[in-house]
Amino acid sequence: MALKLFNTLSRSVREFTPLDPAGKKVGLYCCGPTVYDYAHIGNWRTFVFADLVRRALEFSGYEVQHVMNITDVEDKIIKRVREQKTTLPEFTGKFEAAFLDDLKALGCREPHQKPRATAHIAEIIALIEKLVARGVAYQAADGSVYFSIEKYRGCGCCYGQLLKLNLDEMRAGERVASDEYEKESVADFALWKAYGSEDGEVAWDSPWGKGRPGWHIECSAMSIKALGETFDLHLGGEDLKFPHHEDEIAQSEGATGKPFVKFWLHGAHLLVEGKKMSKSLGNFFTLRDLQAKGFTGREVRFLLLSSHYRETFNFTFDGLAGARTSLARIDECLAKLRELSGGGGGDANSGLLGAFQTALEEDLNISAAWAAVFEWVRETNKRIAENSLSRPDAAAALAGWEKVDSVLGIGVVTEAEVPAEISALAEARTTAKKAKDFKRADALRDDLKSQGWLIEDTAKGPKLKKH
RNA sequence: GGCGGGGUAGCCAAGUGGUAAGGCACGGCUCUGCAAAAGCUGCAUUCGUCGGUUCGAUUCCGACCCUCGCCUCCA
Numbered sequence: 001m002a003l004k005l006f007n008t009l010s011r012s013v014r015e016f017t018p019l020d021p022a023g024k025k026v027g028l029y030c031c032g033p034t035v036y037d038y039a040h041i042g043n044w045r046t047f048v049f050a051d052l053v054r055r056a057l058e059f060s061g062y063e064v065q066h067v068m069n070i071t072d073v074e075d076k077i078i079k080r081v082r083e084q085k086t087t088l089p090e091f092t093g094k095f096e097a098a099f100l101d102d103l104k105a106l107g108c109r110e111p112h113q114k115p116r117a118t119a120h121i122a123e124i125i126a127l128i129e130k131l132v133a134r135g136v137a138y139q140a141a142d143g144s145v146y147f148s149i150e151k152y153r154g155c156g157c158c159y160g161q162l163l164k165l166n167l168d169e170m171r172a173g174e175r176v177a178s179d180e181y182e183k184e185s186v187a188d189f190a191l192w193k194a195y196g197s198e199d200g201e202v203a204w205d206s207p208w209g210k211g212r213p214g215w216h217i218e219c220s221a222m223s224i225k226a227l228g229e230t231f232d233l234h235l236g237g238e239d240l241k242f243p244h245h246e247d248e249i250a251q252s253e254g255a256t257g258k259p260f261v262k263f264w265l266h267g268a269h270l271l272v273e274g275k276k277m278s279k280s281l282g283n284f285f286t287l288r289d290l291q292a293k294g295f296t297g298r299e300v301r302f303l304l305l306s307s308h309y310r311e312t313f314n315f316t317f318d319g320l321a322g323a324r325t326s327l328a329r330i331d332e333c334l335a336k337l338r339e340l341s342g343g344g345g346g347d348a349n350s351g352l353l354g355a356f357q358t359a360l361e362e363d364l365n366i367s368a369a370w371a372a373v374f375e376w377v378r379e380t381n382k383r384i385a386e387n388s389l390s391r392p393d394a395a396a397a398l399a400g401w402e403k404v405d406s407v408l409g410i411g412v413v414t415e416a417e418v419p420a421e422i423s424a425l426a427e428a429r430t431t432a433k434k435a436k437d438f439k440r441a442d443a444l445r446d447d448l449k450s451q452g453w454l455i456e457d458t459a460k461g462p463k464l465k466k467h
Numbered sequence: 468g469g470c471g472g473g474g475u476a477g478c479c480a481a482g483u484g485g486u487a488a489g490g491c492a493c494g495g496c497u498c499u500g501c502a503a504a505a506g507c508u509g510c511a512u513u514c515g516u517c518g519g520u521u522c523g524a525u526u527c528c529g530a531c532c533c534u535c536g537c538c539u540c541c542a
Contacts, residue, residue, distance in 0.1 A: 046542040215540040237542030319479055322491035367481040371489035456504040
């Protein structure tokens, strides 16, 4: 069996094979955040998707080098730095730290490399020099350096690999009309932007004068540096296909003359309660907003992982509440398994693993993968209830689950410690129950509830759970 | 206008030329002093509409309706 993925280049699901002749190492690049604000759940869907791809590759036995850039110089950043009268590093540092905290809260594995654009100005300049030397880039009268689509095509290169483009049919929208740069052609894009007074302190010296990098160039420079001129996988949100990824291909292939990326993967966007997320609709949420409403990163991760990455996902609060219940069902089953297994290890031999792997390998069919998980939970619960699950069975089931969870990343929830006064209340209730003083027992139960603790009467006695 | 996704139960969401996974919600049952929690269990004669191909279509083809995205710095 082998992992199959939808490659945007071929617009079809293809078996993934790495460039590494040994078939072991895989280079994965994902367009990271532009750190001008807190990332919203739409952004998070993409990063959780990237995490899933990485974990699926690792599950398949590959040794992944995961690179995610931090774009820390860009128009919006410069604007806000100016508005807030702060410095670029101070401003971007804050949002980068927040981003990494959130990434962790969502159970994403940390990328092996997180290069910052501002730390790669030399590489960016070198790449632009190469493009200029090859004749596919030019400096315009405004001092900026642009990439020439026409010259690039003239070299026999293909612009428009990720989607069908008809540059003549494209609407010159407001954005084009408002573009005041002096490009030779509207399709051309900036590699190096000449300094303007509105840039404030944000500028670097270059062979073309003071300025700063264009939007797309940093991804080409950093991915090539980290993973080589040709690498395996490049991921991002679907909106980045054009122009960002198309331009990355043009810059990279224009400079190296080699194919840039073998597999391009794009994650679809999400809607919130059926509508496009926007601040004016009040359905714009960051992870922090959801945490403030009492949801955990783990719950958000579960929800974001509940549908296929190439389908638009509808994020709803009903769904988030459902995520909590679903997770509790899994946790409950695992807790029972742990108790049964006595903490001993075992060899993973569960039907779960096979069904899960089959689903995963089919272009990350996560819904089918979850179905396998829940069928396993039901079957396991049944066997536990009828006492037909032995200790080694339980250990083997847990070992299988751990492999599955290496992809899902739901992890283990440790049960909250019960404070002494809470357990004292619970004991008082048990005493009252034994004395058949149910009125008092119920009052104590309500008391516990108001303090955030639920009491569950199980066959093995009362159990406290944080509410 | 160009290009590309979607429309499957109350909600979310898989899937297949042969008679609809899974989750949430909801109902029933077990457990319980009663609850809660947990567990078990039930829950789409039907897959946007209309035609066509076929022994058979939700799945293929055509038309239409609705919806979403991209079309130059947006994940």
